[in-house]
Amino acid sequence: MKNDSITSRDVDFAKWYTDVVKAAKLADYTSVKGCIAIEPNGYAIWEKMQSILDKKFKELGHVNCQMPVLIPENLLKKEGELVQGFAPEVAWITMGGSKELEERLAFRPTSETMFCDYYKDHIKSYRDLPKLYNQWCNVIRWEKETRPFLRSREFLWQEGHTAHSTKEEAIKETDQMMEVYKWFHHEILAIPSITGLKTEKEKFAGAEYTLTNEALMYNGVALQAGTSHYFGQKFSTAYDVKFLNKENKQEFVYQTSWGTTTRMIGGLIMVHSDDKGLVLPPRIAPKQVVIIPIGNNDKVFELCEKINTELNNNDVVTYIDKTDKSPGFKFAEAEVNGIPVRIEIGPRDLENNKITFARRDTSEKYTEDLNIDVVKYVKELLETIQKDMYNKALERRDSLTFTAKDLTEMEKILNTQPGFIHADWCGNTECETKIKEIKGCKSRCIVDEPLITGKCVCCGSDAKHHVIWGIQY
Amino acid sequence: MKNDSITSRDVDFAKWYTDVVKAAKLADYTSVKGCIAIEPNGYAIWEKMQSILDKKFKELGHVNCQMPVLIPENLLKKEGELVQGFAPEVAWITMGGSKELEERLAFRPTSETMFCDYYKDHIKSYRDLPKLYNQWCNVIRWEKETRPFLRSREFLWQEGHTAHSTKEEAIKETDQMMEVYKWFHHEILAIPSITGLKTEKEKFAGAEYTLTNEALMYNGVALQAGTSHYFGQKFSTAYDVKFLNKENKQEFVYQTSWGTTTRMIGGLIMVHSDDKGLVLPPRIAPKQVVIIPIGNNDKVFELCEKINTELNNNDVVTYIDKTDKSPGFKFAEAEVNGIPVRIEIGPRDLENNKITFARRDTSEKYTEDLNIDVVKYVKELLETIQKDMYNKALERRDSLTFTAKDLTEMEKILNTQPGFIHADWCGNTECETKIKEIKGCKSRCIVDEPLITGKCVCCGSDAKHHVIWGIQY
Numbered sequence: 002m003k004n005d006s007i008t009s010r011d012v013d014f015a016k017w018y019t020d021v022v023k024a025a026k027l028a029d030y031t032s033v034k035g036c037i038a039i040e041p042n043g044y045a046i047w048e049k050m051q052s053i054l055d056k057k058f059k060e061l062g063h064v065n066c067q068m069p070v071l072i073p074e075n076l077l078k079k080e081g082e083l084v085q086g087f088a089p090e091v092a093w094i095t096m097g098g099s100k101e102l103e104e105r106l107a108f109r110p111t112s113e114t115m116f117c118d119y120y121k122d123h124i125k126s127y128r129d130l131p132k133l134y135n136q137w138c139n140v141i142r143w144e145k146e147t148r149p150f151l152r153s154r155e156f157l158w159q160e161g162h163t164a165h166s167t168k169e170e171a172i173k174e175t176d177q178m179m180e181v182y183k184w185f186h187h188e189i190l191a192i193p194s195i196t197g198l199k200t201e202k203e204k205f206a207g208a209e210y211t212l213t214n215e216a217l218m219y220n221g222v223a224l225q226a227g228t229s230h231y232f233g234q235k236f237s238t239a240y241d242v243k244f245l246n247k248e249n250k251q252e253f254v255y256q257t258s259w260g261t262t263t264r265m266i267g268g269l270i271m272v273h274s275d276d277k278g279l280v281l282p283p284r285i286a287p288k289q290v291v292i293i294p295i296g297n298n299d300k301v302f303e304l305c306e307k308i309n310t311e312l313n314n315n316d317v318v319t320y321i322d323k324t325d326k327s328p329g330f331k332f333a334e335a336e337v338n339g340i341p342v343r344i345e346i347g348p349r350d351l352e353n354n355k356i357t358f359a360r361r362d363t364s365e366k367y368t369e370d371l372n373i374d375v376v377k378y379v380k381e382l383l384e385t386i387q388k389d390m391y392n393k394a395l396e397r398r399d400s401l402t403f404t405a406k407d408l409t410e411m412e413k414i415l416n417t418q419p420g421f422i423h424a425d426w427c428g429n430t431e432c433e434t435k436i437k438e439i440k441g442c443k444s445r446c447i448v449d450e451p452l453i454t455g456k457c458v459c460c461g462s463d464a465k466h467h468v469i470w471g472i473q474y
Numbered sequence: 475m476k477n478d479s480i481t482s483r484d485v486d487f488a489k490w491y492t493d494v495v496k497a498a499k500l501a502d503y504t505s506v507k508g509c510i511a512i513e514p515n516g517y518a519i520w521e522k523m524q525s526i527l528d529k530k531f532k533e534l535g536h537v538n539c540q541m542p543v544l545i546p547e548n549l550l551k552k553e554g555e556l557v558q559g560f561a562p563e564v565a566w567i568t569m570g571g572s573k574e575l576e577e578r579l580a581f582r583p584t585s586e587t588m589f590c591d592y593y594k595d596h597i598k599s600y601r602d603l604p605k606l607y608n609q610w611c612n613v614i615r616w617e618k619e620t621r622p623f624l625r626s627r628e629f630l631w632q633e634g635h636t637a638h639s640t641k642e643e644a645i646k647e648t649d650q651m652m653e654v655y656k657w658f659h660h661e662i663l664a665i666p667s668i669t670g671l672k673t674e675k676e677k678f679a680g681a682e683y684t685l686t687n688e689a690l691m692y693n694g695v696a697l698q699a700g701t702s703h704y705f706g707q708k709f710s711t712a713y714d715v716k717f718l719n720k721e722n723k724q725e726f727v728y729q730t731s732w733g734t735t736t737r738m739i740g741g742l743i744m745v746h747s748d749d750k751g752l753v754l755p756p757r758i759a760p761k762q763v764v765i766i767p768i769g770n771n772d773k774v775f776e777l778c779e780k781i782n783t784e785l786n787n788n789d790v791v792t793y794i795d796k797t798d799k800s801p802g803f804k805f806a807e808a809e810v811n812g813i814p815v816r817i818e819i820g821p822r823d824l825e826n827n828k829i830t831f832a833r834r835d836t837s838e839k840y841t842e843d844l845n846i847d848v849v850k851y852v853k854e855l856l857e858t859i860q861k862d863m864y865n866k867a868l869e870r871r872d873s874l875t876f877t878a879k880d881l882t883e884m885e886k887i888l889n890t891q892p893g894f895i896h897a898d899w900c901g902n903t904e905c906e907t908k909i910k911e912i913k914g915c916k917s918r919c920i921v922d923e924p925l926i927t928g929k930c931v932c933c934g935s936d937a938k939h940h941v942i943w944g945i946q947y
Contacts, residue, residue, distance in 0.1 A: 029592070029595070029596075031541070031542050031588070031591065031592065032546055032549055032591050033542045033544050033545070033546060033579065036542035036543075036544060037542070038539065038540070038541050038542065038588070038592050039539055039540040040539055041537035041538065041539050041607065043539075044537075044538050044539045044540055045537070045538070047540075048538065064514035064517075064518070065514065065517050065518070065521065066511065066512055066513055066514050066516075066517045067511070067512040067517055067520075067630065068504070068511050069504050069506045069509035069510070069511065069628055070509075070612055070614075070628055071506050071509060071565075071614075071627075071628065072506070073505055073506060076505055088571070088572070089571045089572065090571055091570075091571065092544075092567050092569065092570050092571075093567065093568065093569040093570075094565050094566065094567050094568075094581065095566065095567075095568045095569065096565065096566040096568065096578075097564075097565050097566075097616035097627075098561070098562045098563055098564065098565075098616045099561075099562065105569075106506070108567065108581075115504070115511070118504065118505050119502070119504065119511050122502070123502075134514065138612070139543055139611070139612065141543075141544075143570035143571045154544075154570075155542055155543055155544065157540065
């Protein structure tokens with residue numbers, strides 16, 4: 002059933018996106034320009050993202066902590082590249098109560114400075130290393146144009162900040178955390194993302210290098226969703242974070258940082274959802290199954306309760322829609338909210354010993370014998386949906402993946418249907434800047450794949466890297 | 475073993491407190507005045523507090539969300555009492571990037587305004603009610619004097635904000651959430667807190683009335699730890715939050731709010747800990763058991779691993795201290811960190827078929843036969859510790875609970891040994907103000923107990939309330 006409050010995805014993608022966000026009650030605009038209220042339906046997705054990622058981080062030895070949200074200006078300025086990168090986006094606290102502050106304080110745009118300031122006093126020797134700290138918190142970046150989840154002045158995220166005694170160990174950590182983000186996108190969000198290295202131009206301000214996880218939306222626009230930075234000794238030198246190594250010599254620590262944000266909710270919507278509303282992969286859906294009783298019948302209610310209890314007892318998050326709305330209304334609501342599986346039970350089904358299952362992703366309906374093992378059936382169905390959603394997203398991505406040999410080809414693709422564009426690059430920032438003139442197309446990442454033509458897509462000189470390009474959110 | 479880095483509790487309580495916070499690595503000062511870094515050991519306690527409270531909130535039908543951290547000044551000013559109450563403590567954002575903002579934005583000191591602003595647009599009819607929203611977030615209050623956890627410019631908390639269609643339902647919610655906080659303190663934190671009603675002078679700015687949960691620290695100073703406010707229609711009138719009631723008439727919603735903060739970690743320390751460091755009740759301890767292998771013996775290591783696995787598989791959070799430190803050092807570290815139970819296993823124990831358990835709270839040691847059911851034994855021991863810690867705290871509270879008939883008695887108590895002081899009160903703010911002149915003693919709460927003398931402790935006129943008084947953090 003088409004939802005009247007949702008513009009068609011193929012008619013106006015941007016409008017469709019905000020319509021889905023609103024119809025599924027994920028978030029709404031507020032009286033604070035550029036800041037959203039994350040509503041319970043949206044926040045429940047974030048909570049599930051947090052619980053899965055947090056468990057993985059901890060399995061890998063990380064611990065959580067909380068640094069102050071405020072950063073004194075002089076501290077923020079110590080690492081020159083960082084402050085240059087973030088200066089235009091910092092929100093400043095200049096008054097406490099009725100008094101002007103002697104030194105203004107930044108609302109954290111990211112917390113490298115605060116972690117360095119902490120590590121400086123808490124790392125003395127190699128025995129104190131590694132420090133594998135993470136924090137879940139809010140940050141502010143004073144963006145000019147905003148969109149719910151994708152680009153908001155305040156957003157929620159996790160930021161891991163680690164310190165190591167060797168370069169090798171820090172590099173391994175940087176790689177490992179990018180693998181976690183990739184795993185999370187592929188296995189949990191059913192998003193076939195691509196990972197690779199950011200160019201010098203696109204890397205994090207202050208990093209030696211940045212790894213990135215890039216997803217492709219339904220409309221062919223790319224979304225950066227998760228980055229992992231190797232800092233080497235850049236920050237530790239700027240903030241004087243030293244340790245006594247095994248040779249009894251003072252050495253600067255080797256650092257990393259890595260983060261993912263609430264923007265992943267935006268990615269989830271733009272990869273999987275449709276004109277009926279939200280579609281959620283079962284592994285990230287806060288509610289996986291809805292049971293809808295049809296008619297007012299005690300035997301139906303009893304059976305609903307029984308199945309509901311069985312499923313919940315077996316780790317399938319299920320609820321019964323007991324409201325007094327009509328079945329049709331309940332179906333539509335479950336659809337707009339993206340509940341992966343809907344179970345319908347009515348008095349006629351009971352008579353015929355039947356039960357009906359409906360998939361949100363394909364709208365397929367299956368009528369089964371009441372005697373089947375419902376738990377097993379639903380668990381298998383959820384896994385099938387998860388797999389099918391991944392494959393469908395992969396097909397879409399592949400259909401929007403192109404190769405360009407020169408600028409003419411690149412321009413033609415970008416003017417027809419944007420997507421991931423594979424093209425060789427000489428490594429010069431000038432060429433990157435020139436490519437950006439075509440609809441703002443940027444390098445997504447350098448991938449570890451053979452060169453295509455061996456010549457730069459822009460200048461035609463010898464190519465150094467196989468790069469994926471695209472328009473981004 | 476006395477910990478050398480910790481001042482004795484009976485010598486200098488304030489110094490003892492900060493020593494414990496530092497020695498147990500719960501938090502540390504930062505370069506940001508008045509803001510702390512919550513270190514992994516401290517944050518793990520907060521995570522456990524969150525998980526237990528959050529589960530309870532959800533069982534009671536609440537859902538989580540996230541409102542913006544920034545509040546436009548004009549919005550904050552709509553409810554006069556609220557803004558007057560918080561104005562001296564607000565931190566203001568006045569610049570975004572390099573531009574001065576047209577209207578300054580408050581860093582949320584509390585979020586009644588933002589919830590009202592949201593509810594205004596999202597509540598249309600009684601069918602949309604109740605709204606049972608909660609959020610976990612950070613807030614700032616620009617305090618002059620700060621102490622780790624107890625009073626920090628930035629702190630973490632949960633704030634529940636609910637809207638109801640009737641006064642009765644909102645009052646029930648206010649009461650219910652205070653019961654949750656009391657339950658949490660008594661059953662989980664092993665703190666025998668007292669709950670009651672705040673006086674007009676001490677209630678939350680803008681509330682009809684405030685319920686409070688008051689704990690007594692080891693030194694006899696009170697700590698407010700959790701409040702629940704009934705707003706009636708005060709905020710809904712100021713922010714125009716209306717609904718169409720069942721009689722098809724527009725009516726303002728009835729609201730509540732309730733919160734607990736990271737200051738509970740401070741309370742936990744000041745009620746239970748000692749000169750050896752942190753003491754944690756088992757139900758809130760992030761790590762409940764530490765196993766310390768003595769000597770370098772494969773059979774010992776094997777047994778440690780076996781017991782560790784068994785306990786963890788049975789929901790007892792256990793770890794083995796595998797570092798190369800000496801057993802004595804490991805014992806001291808487990809003690810300062812407040813691990814409730816320590817298991818020691820050495821080669822001689824193995825020969826004698828023995829295993830040793832040590833309690834953190836009493837320092838008692840028990841040597842048992844190796845063949846006992848370790849899981850059952852440890853689970854029972856943890857429950858015994860939990861109960862004993864509660865009873866010990868209750869004894870301490872009772873020994874610091876006094877009754878005063880007049881100001882002379884009150885003054886004498888406060889000059890000798892502060893605590894909870896029961897005394898009757900006429901209900902006039904003037905008397906409250908006069909009592910406050912004695913060492914800053916304030917009304918903690920009005921309790922539902924019979925009057926003592928029937929005369930006000932201050933002015934001697936007829937008393938209206940039985941009040942508990944005390945000095946506070």
